[in-house]
Amino acid sequence: MPTHLALLRGINVSGQKLIKMEELRRGLEGVGFSNVRTYIQSGNVFVTTDEADGNLVANQIREAILNSFGHDVPVLIIGKEDLQACLERNRFLDEEGVDLKKLYVSFISAEVPEQMVTQLNLNFIEPDKIQLDGRRIYLKYHSSPANTKLDNKWIEKSMNVISTTRNWNTVNKLLAMFGN
DSSP states (O other), X not given: OOEEEEEESSOSBTTBSOOOHXXXXXXXXXXXXXXXXXXXXXXXXXXXXXXXOHHHHHHXXXXXXXXXXXXXXXXXXXXXXXHHHHHXXXXXXXXXXXXXXXXXXXXXXXXXXXXXXXXSOGGGGXXXXXXXXXXXXXXXXXXXXXXXXXSHHHHHHHHTSOEEEEEHHHHHHHHHHHTO
């Protein structure tokens, strides 16, 4: 049975869409998922199911959360290979002296067409930097994500996608958890 990593968008942030992880685990087990594991409070959930199609799994999780908690939460399913690609393809890691605490990855719901990328006003996000890679956007913040215009709202509006962002430490931890 495949294991899926579900990244939930916008729960437990600034007091919004509060969901306790233990209740989430019980709720997902109650609708048929097994081996449900969470990591921290920001909506990282591993589930095991007979279903191989990530889109169907995302819809099942979204529906379970809506029915159990009353929150309509976007869910992105990420595979182990997606997380591994983050380690292999993030060109910011090649920069000398890069501060890993300023690296993040936004996982997005669809690849952004090249013509849309060229139309983006990337000067708007300066001095922060981005790199697009399929359904991932590598982010390097100049100071911190608290002091940027480069956030999920900007990504979603500019690129017409759903986006959820994790810091570099979390990405590495989630990849390690896939093996457990």
